[in-house]
Amino acid sequence: MKIIDIINGPIPSLSFEVFPPKSSDKYESVSRAVAEIAKLSPSYMSVTYGAGGGTSDYTARIAQEVSTYGVTSLAHLSCISSTKEQVSSQLDCLKRLGIENILALRGDIPKDFNKSELEFKYAYELVDQIKNAGDFCIGGACYPETHPESENAEKDLEYLKIKVDHGCNFLTTQMFFDNDIFYRFIEKATKKGISVPIVAGIMPITAYSQIERMVMISGNELPRNFMDLISKYQNDPVSLRKVGIEYAIKQARNIYENGFNAVHIYSMNKYDVAKEIQDNLKDLIK
Ligand SMILES: Cc1cc2nc3c(=O)[nH]c(=O)nc-3n(C[C@H](O)[C@H](O)[C@H](O)COP(=O)(O)OP(=O)(O)OC[C@H]3O[C@@H](n4cnc5c(N)ncnc54)[C@H](O)[C@@H]3O)c2cc1C
Numbered sequence: 001m002k003i004i005d006i007i008n009g010p011i012p013s014l015s016f017e018v019f020p021p022k023s024s025d026k027y028e029s030v031s032r033a034v035a036e037i038a039k040l041s042p043s044y045m046s047v048t049y050g051a052g053g054g055t056s057d058y059t060a061r062i063a064q065e066v067s068t069y070g071v072t073s074l075a076h077l078s079c080i081s082s083t084k085e086q087v088s089s090q091l092d093c094l095k096r097l098g099i100e101n102i103l104a105l106r107g108d109i110p111k112d113f114n115k116s117e118l119e120f121k122y123a124y125e126l127v128d129q130i131k132n133a134g135d136f137c138i139g140g141a142c143y144p145e146t147h148p149e150s151e152n153a154e155k156d157l158e159y160l161k162i163k164v165d166h167g168c169n170f171l172t173t174q175m176f177f178d179n180d181i182f183y184r185f186i187e188k189a190t191k192k193g194i195s196v197p198i199v200a201g202i203m204p205i206t207a208y209s210q211i212e213r214m215v216m217i218s219g220n221e222l223p224r225n226f227m228d229l230i231s232k233y234q235n236d237p238v239s240l241r242k243v244g245i246e247y248a249i250k251q252a253r254n255i256y257e258n259g260f261n262a263v264h265i266y267s268m269n270k271y272d273v274a275k276e277i278q279d280n281l282k283d284l285i286k
Contacts, residue, residue, distance in 0.1 A: 001072045002137035003101045004169040006043050007197045012261040013043035014252070014285045015074075015199070016274045018066075020047060020058035027058065034062055036271040038069035040278055043285075046103060046172075046264065049076035060090070064097040074139065075099050077130075078107030079120035084129060087120075091133040102130055103139040103172065124163040131167040140168035142198065144176045144185035148219030157192050170196050172264055175203035175214065177247075178223045179254050186260075199262040200255045204248035204273050206241045208234050245273060249280045256284045 006013050016037055021030040038045060047063045050056035059075055066073035075094055079087055094102065106123040120126055123140060130136050140163050143156060150156035164171070171194075176182055182200055189198065203214065211230065215222065222230075226247065233240035252263045263281075267274040278285075 001100070002169075003044055003072060003074055003139065004137050004197070006072060007170055007199065007262045011043075012256050012285045013199075013263070014278060014281060015044045015046060015262075015264045016040075016042045016267040017046045017048065017264065018062065018267070018269050020049075020056075020062045030058075030062065030269060031065060033269040033271055034065055035069065037267065037269070037274050038066055038071045040271075040275055042071060042274070042278070043262075044072040044074055044101070046074035047076060049078050049105070050081075050107065060093050060097055060099065063094070063099050067098060072101065073099060074101040074103055076103040076105055077126065078105040079123065079126040079129075080107040080118065081110055083119050087126065087129055088133070091130060091136075094136075095134055100135075101137045101139065103141070104130055104168070105141055122159070122163070124159075124166040127163060127166040127168060137169050138167055139170050139172055139199075140164065141174065142171040142185075142189070143174045144181045145174070145218065145220045147174075153188075157188060157194075160189070161192050161194055164194050164196055168196055170199060170262075172199040173201045174218055175201050175266055176218075176220075177203075177226045177251070179251055179258075182255070183258065197262060198260075199264045200252075200260060201264045201266060202248050202251050202255075203266040204277065205230060205244035206270070206273060207237065207244075208240060245276055249277055252277065252281055253284065256281070 018034050021027045045066045047059050049059045063073040063075040104123050104126045127138055130138050142160055146153045146156045229243055233243060255263055265277055
């Protein structure tokens, strides 16, 4: 099924993200986690591609496994380190495996790169290639707090509009911890003429060690009230996990209650986290 049809459907959507194994010896454990999360019957599951130094070798395989459980899968695909030929063979592989949905990403710029050798500079070029390769539903990334490399928010939105106009059917946001930032972003995107659905990406913080990484990935400071809450339990991992999940549930609940019908949880292969969040939102998503 196409994700755009799920998002535009009558039931609010709740989706989960998983990441593929970094090496073959981890395949079995990831595969088990994916099976467990899939049994929760989320609206769809997305599978990352080489994110955070991980591998991209298993993305298509894990995405295909997701669909064997009757759950729609969204395969991430990044382009910055690839040639057009490599992307083409990835797309052939996804097609062969029956994957209909792709999140088209630029990826983070590799450290030692020669700019003139890059075949892709921006995600919109990947969107073009996917569009020409077949009948895929295409998603793109967006940044309520502005992409860290952008000169300013206005420029970032201009480029986002271009990416959408090249053929994105929907967008998913970078994680944010203050819903007002999301609502303001939606307003600005709408004013800019971006009319595709925007899925809210929520990251449940379950360990203090995640904080530094989140700041690094998003390039943003975390809101004061959230940091105060998390810092209070810095040395109490059980309570920290509890308040981190509660905070994510509160964010998601507030988003649905404000009339937005698509929330994506960065659940990071954690079945228990996915289940707890889903259980607590049941009244809103069924
Ligand atoms: C929901 C989500 C999922 C993600 N999943 C993954 C994953 O699985 N694997 C992974 O490696 N990374 C992933 N990322 C991270 C992403 O690859 C990085 O944030 C990357 O730095 C930007 O990717 P993008 O697709 O947003 O790039 P783009 O849309 O190309 O934007 C990148 C930068 O270039 C600017 N720009 C865009 N178009 C133009 C233009 N035409 N002219 C000038 N400047 C332009 C933008 O303003 C922005 O600053 C994900 C991010 C999000 C939000």
